[in-house]
Amino acid sequence: MSLWLMKTVPNCLGYIDYKKCYQHTPPLWGPDGLIYNGSLVTCPRHYMQTTGNLANFFYEPGADRLIAHIILTTTYWPGWDARRYEFDAATGQWTNADQVLSRDPDTFIGIWGAAWTGGATMGSYGKIYACRRSETAIREISWKNAEPVDGGWSVDPYTWNLKSIYGYAIANRADNILAAVGSWTLDCWRNISITPERFAQLRLPNVLGYLAYESRNYCWIITKDGVILKADYQVPRWEMISRVNKPEVSSTGYAIAFDTKRKHVVVLRLRPDAADGSCQHQLEFYYPMVSPAQLTQPVPVTSLKAGKRVILAAHLIGEAGEGITPYTVNAALQEPVEGRLITPFSGTELGGRVCFQYQAPDVACEETLALETTVEETI
Amino acid sequence: MYEKTFESTKQAVPGGAGSSNWTQMIYVTPWDAFFCACLWEWARVFRDGTKAGYATPSGGYTPLPRVGGYTSFYNGNGYVYGAYEIDQLPNPNEVLNPSWAIPYGLAPSSIVGGFIDDLNQRYVRPQNANVLGVYDLKTGALLGSITHNAGEYFKTIAWVQEGQVAGICTDSGKVKIMEYLSGLKVMESGRVEPHRVAAYDNAFDLVATIGVDNKTRIYCREAWPYALSNPVFEPAQVYGLKANTVKVRLTGQEGEPCPGWWVHWELVDMGGGVIGELDKYVSKTDKDGWAWNLYFGPDDNAVGQCRLRTWVVLN
Numbered sequence: 001m002s003l004w005l006m007k008t009v010p011n012c013l014g015y016i017d018y019k020k021c022y023q024h025t026p027p028l029w030g031p032d033g034l035i036y037n038g039s040l041v042t043c044p045r046h047y048m049q050t051t052g053n054l055a056n057f058f059y060e061p062g063a064d065r066l067i068a069h070i071i072l073t074t075t076y077w078p079g080w081d082a083r084r085y086e087f088d089a090a091t092g093q094w095t096n097a098d099q100v101l102s103r104d105p106d107t108f109i110g111i112w113g114a115a116w117t118g119g120a121t122m123g124s125y126g127k128i129y130a131c132r133r134s135e136t137a138i139r140e141i142s143w144k145n146a147e148p149v150d151g152g153w154s155v156d157p158y159t160w161n162l163k164s165i166y167g168y169a170i171a172n173r174a175d176n177i178l179a180a181v182g183s184w185t186l187d188c189w190r191n192i193s194i195t196p197e198r199f200a201q202l203r204l205p206n207v208l209g210y211l212a213y214e215s216r217n218y219c220w221i222i223t224k225d226g227v228i229l230k231a232d233y234q235v236p237r238w239e240m241i242s243r244v245n246k247p248e249v250s251s252t253g254y255a256i257a258f259d260t261k262r263k264h265v266v267v268l269r270l271r272p273d274a275a276d277g278s279c280q281h282q283l284e285f286y287y288p289m290v291s292p293a294q295l296t297q298p299v300p301v302t303s304l305k306a307g308k309r310v311i312l313a314a315h316l317i318g319e320a321g322e323g324i325t326p327y328t329v330n331a332a333l334q335e336p337v338e339g340r341l342i343t344p345f346s347g348t349e350l351g352g353r354v355c356f357q358y359q360a361p362d363v364a365c366e367e368t369l370a371l372e373t374t375v376e377e378t379i
Numbered sequence: 380m381y382e383k384t385f386e387s388t389k390q391a392v393p394g395g396a397g398s399s400n401w402t403q404m405i406y407v408t409p410w411d412a413f414f415c416a417c418l419w420e421w422a423r424v425f426r427d428g429t430k431a432g433y434a435t436p437s438g439g440y441t442p443l444p445r446v447g448g449y450t451s452f453y454n455g456n457g458y459v460y461g462a463y464e465i466d467q468l469p470n471p472n473e474v475l476n477p478s479w480a481i482p483y484g485l486a487p488s489s490i491v492g493g494f495i496d497d498l499n500q501r502y503v504r505p506q507n508a509n510v511l512g513v514y515d516l517k518t519g520a521l522l523g524s525i526t527h528n529a530g531e532y533f534k535t536i537a538w539v540q541e542g543q544v545a546g547i548c549t550d551s552g553k554v555k556i557m558e559y560l561s562g563l564k565v566m567e568s569g570r571v572e573p574h575r576v577a578a579y580d581n582a583f584d585l586v587a588t589i590g591v592d593n594k595t596r597i598y599c600r601e602a603w604p605y606a607l608s609n610p611v612f613e614p615a616q617v618y619g620l621k622a623n624t625v626k627v628r629l630t631g632q633e634g635e636p637c638p639g640w641w642v643h644w645e646l647v648d649m650g651g652g653v654i655g656e657l658d659k660y661v662s663k664t665d666k667d668g669w670a671w672n673l674y675f676g677p678d679d680n681a682v683g684q685c686r687l688r689t690w691v692v693l694n
Contacts, residue, residue, distance in 0.1 A: 184437050185471065201471040202463075205421070205434030227433050229466065241433060241466040297427035300384040301583035303601045305639065313426065313583070315412065321423035321431025322465075323410065351411040364692075 002242035002318035003228060003265065003286040009092035012268075012283045013068070013085050015047035016101050018075065036079035045277030048075045055082075055113075056120035057210065057255035057268045058128055060143045064089050066257060066266055066283070069114050069146050082114035083107050084144065089259050092266075092283040113146035119168035120146060121212045121257065129153075129171040131180075138169045138178070160189070160196040168211040170219050170233070179219055179233035181208045186221070188236050200236045205229065210255040212265075220265060222256040227320055228265070230288070242291075243319035244269065244284065264288070292316050292324045298331070298356060298369050307362045309342070314371055315352040323352025329373045331356045338365040380605065380632050381554070381569045381586060381598035389428030390593040395419025395435060401589055402489035403441075404576035406537065408448035409464045413578050413587060416442050421467075426580075426587060428595040433466065440469050443487040444537045446496040448581045457481050459495050476502070479519040494536035494544050496559075503544055503559050505532050511546060513559050523563045527555045537579035545579040547571070547586065553633075554586055556600075568633040571598045602631025603693075604640060610687045612674070619676035622658065626669045627689045636668025643690050644672050651683035 021043040026035045035041065040050055049072045056069040066087040074081045084107050086096040094100075100107045120130035120141055130141045132148075140152030148154070153173065157164040157180065164187065169180035178189045178196075186202040206223035213219055214230075218239070221229045226244040231237065244254065244267055253270040264287045271280040298312035316324045330345045342357035356369065393401050399418035407414050413424045421442075422432040440452040443459070450462045452469040457480030461473035475497040485504055487493030494503040497516065506512040511525040511533070531553065533546035542560040547553075552574065556567040571577065574588035574596070586598045608628040617623045629637040641661050646653045658673035665671070674687070 203438075203469050203471055205466060205468055207435070236472075237470075238463045238465045238468065243431075243433070294429065296425045296429045297387075297389075299426040299597055301426070301580075301585055301597065301599065302384070303382050303599050303639070304384050306641075308639075311583070313411070315425050315429075317425070317429070317431065319431070320433045320466075321410075321412065321425075321429075349411075351409055353411045 002240065002289070002291050002320070002322050002324065003245075004289040004291040005245040006264065006285040006287050007092070008245075008285075009087075009283040011279060012087065012092055012281055013094050013279055014097065014101065015049040015072075015277070015279050016103070018046050018048045021046040034077060035075050036077070037073050037075055040073070040075050040277060044275055045273070047273075047277040047279075049073070049081065050273055050277065051270060051279070051281070052080065054253065054255055054268070054270060055115065055118050056130060056146055057257055058121045058143070058212070059089060059257045059259050059266070060128065061122060061126040061260055063143070064261060065095065066092070066259075067143055068255075068268060069109055069117075069120070071114050080111075082109045082111060084109050084146075087283065089261065089266075092285065109145040110147070113141075117141055117146040119211060121168075121170055121210075122260070123171035123213050124173035124216075126260075127153075129169065131166050131169050136165050138166065138171065138180070140171075155192055155196075157189070157196070160198075162198060164198075168208060170211060170213040172213075172216055172233075175216055175234070177234065179211075179231075179236075181211055181221075186211075186219075186231065186233065186236070188233050202231055202233075202236050202238065205241075209253060212256045212258045214258040214260070220256050220258055222254045222267060224253060226251065226254050226269075228256065228267070228286075240288070241320045241322055245286075245291075245319065247319065291318055292327060292373065292375050293319045295329065295371055295373060298371055304360070306360055306364055308360050310358045310360055312356045312358060312369060314354050314356075316348050316354065316373060317352045323350060324348060325350060325352065327373050327375075329354040329371055331369055331371050333358075334368040334370055337367070338363075339367060341369070380552075380603045381571055382601045382603045383572075383596055383598050384585075385426065385595075385597040387426075387428030387595040389595075391415065391422075391424045391428045391430040391589055391595060392593050393417035393420055394422065394430070394432045401576045401593075403443075404535070404578040404587070404589060405442060405444045405450045406448050406578045406580045406582075406587070407450060407467055408581065410467070411582055413580075414442065414450045414467050415576065415589070424589070424595065426595060426597055428593075434468060438469075441487050441489070443493045443495060444535070444578075445475070445494075446498050446538055448538050451475060451495055453481065453487050453493065457483075457486075476516050478517045479515075481519070485514070490534060491532045492534050492536040492546075494538065496538075499560055501559060503536055505536075505546075508532050511536070511557060511559075513563065525557050525559065525563050525565065527557065527565050529553045529555055535577050535579070538581055539579055539584075540581065545586070547577040547579070549574060549577070567600070568635055569598075569600065569602060570632050572596065601639070602633070602635045602637045604629050604637045604691055605632040606630050607642070607689060607691060610689060617674065617676060619655070619680065620678050622673040622675055624671065625674050625687070626671045629664050629668045629670065629691060636664070636666065638664050638666045638668060640664045640670075640691055642670035643692070645688045647686040647688045649684040649686050651685070654681050654683055654685040
């Protein structure tokens with residue numbers, strides 16, 4: 001299994017337009033008043049904000065919204081801002097654009113919420129849980145301003161044996177399980193409300209980008225270079241590996257969320273600003289389903305002798321090299337044909353392999369085998 | 380030399396944060412592809428040279444082949460961890476040698492390979508350039524040795540089938556298929572071209588290599604002919620008025636037999652005309668590399684010299 005890209009929402013959010021720019025970087029105190037981070041409005045850039053850091057990205061089931069908490073670098077006082085961006089979970093449309101662009105106080109989440117909370121994701125009972133940057137505890141937080149909920153649930157892995165500090169965590173309160181990432185491993189803890197015990201670990205393929213909760217068994221991981229994995233954190237084991245579509249498109253980071261209503265994966269790809277300073281972040285919606293990216297060349301795997309039957313193997317694979325099933329691959333010999341293709345088509349096996357048989361003639365010859373498969377357009 | 384069935388045009392170039400060369404290549408049965416490691420990257424490489432990088436190495440893990448055609452990881456603490464089927468990432472929860480920590484001196488590296496069989500509790504690693512050691516995975520005791528005389532440390536010791544491993548030398552390209560459970564002997568000797576990393580593909584019984592040019596090469600385990608022996612009559616005395624059995628043997632570079640090749644036969648006139656006749660003009664080598672024919676001696680009591688010429692068309 002891999003991931004099928006359903007849609008991409010490019011430039012999914014925007015910055016406040018300054019509507020003019022300066023030829024030379026303006027000083028902090030200039031003719032137009034106080035301007036922080038003057039490079040933001042130095043031509044050709046003309047926006048008053050840019051992304052400093054993504055604090056949180058998650059699916060909020062109550063409001064049926066995708067939420068991003070972003071710390072911005074700004075030209076206006078005090079040089080930073082922290083805002084809540086809301087996206088329609090079905091379409092990816094930025095629903096609170098007017099409020100954010102007019103700096104509505106409701107969208108301001110404050111430095112305590114955004115800077116001191118990170119890696120928030122939905123967990124048990126449809127609530128949002130996050131690790132804290134100012135303490136070792138993991139707490140239930142408000143999706144609106146990312147601040148801990150009064151009287152909300154919390155655990156502190158630093159009081160456990162082994163003492164642990166985590167940057168990302170998912171809370172499965174129903175089964176008393178916590179799965180969390182500090183550095184290179186996903187640590188799986190059980191009995192977290194009684195005597196916490198780290199019962200297993202999964203080693204990550206690379207530095208974590210973001211961790212998302214799917215259900216009482218599954219979670220999703222995206223690495224900083226866009227490799228996506230699904231894990232069963234109760235066993236635990238890896239169940240799927242894939243990669244974002246078009247990993248070559250420039251990015252500065254990735255975050256992942258799981259939409260539990262529509263059962264799909266949403267990736268927020270943070271991208272560097274365009275030349276004019278406009279925001280290029282994009283939302284990518286993936287459905288966990290097969291998605292072929294390439295077909296490898298057929299390779300003869302048996303002796304090549306006149307009169308012999310030759311087996312050729314090829315693979316249909318996704319972005320991370322994962323095998324793709326079930327697909328049919330058609331094969332045809334290119335003119336001039338001298339032997340005979342015994343298998344004109346074949347189905348992919350696990351691992352994405354397809355095999356073809358070719359009957360060579362009794363004399364020396366050279367043949368070309370062409371393979372093709374039909375991939376339907378996105379859903 | 381084994382018969383090369385494929386050489387890629389694609390290059391499987393090691394990726395990651397810096398430049399480095401591949402250090403390990405391991406066939407992974409559920410992938411039907413190769414796990415390749417370098418200093419900066421873990422990747423999946425297909426037989427045609429297609430590469431998909433998916434992970435960054437860390438934590439001092441050294442990959443080594445495992446029974447069944449899987450990756451496992453030696454950690455600096457002496458323990459070997461299994462790997463997950465989906466992504467062949469080390470599984471820190473599964474220690475394959477809990478009762479014996481493999482000492483540093485016996486650890487696999489990017490120069491000297493190791494092989495772990497946790498089903499039969501064996502650890503296989505070169506003792507020197509000519510001898511392979513088989514160790515008990517429970518106690519670390521040396522259970523036996525296989526003298527293969529390759530003259531070079533095996534960089535790869537890969538799983539072939541139940542009870543067999545392939546030792547592959549990088550510089551000479553020598554391949555030794557050996558029994559390590561019972562018998563402790565070399566079953567088959569072969570050769571591939573010198574390369575950077577190699578693996579044994581247990582799905583189709585191939586040797587796969589990635590060269591210094593980062594191209595993949597696939598060799599099937601059939602020796603490419605190197606030498607054709609002189610014809611041998613059985614019995615040695617040739618008579619007229621009789622069918623005399625004659626045979627030639629086709630062998631590879633290591634002296635191994637080349638079965639299934641067509642040998643062409645011809646009687647050559649040495650000045651006194653062709654004497655007698657052959658039963659067949661082509662015959663196929665058997666599994667020991669012998670091609671057989673019958674020579675009918677002259678029925679007119681003719682005496683003289685006549686030459687028997689044989690040849691094989693390679694391509």
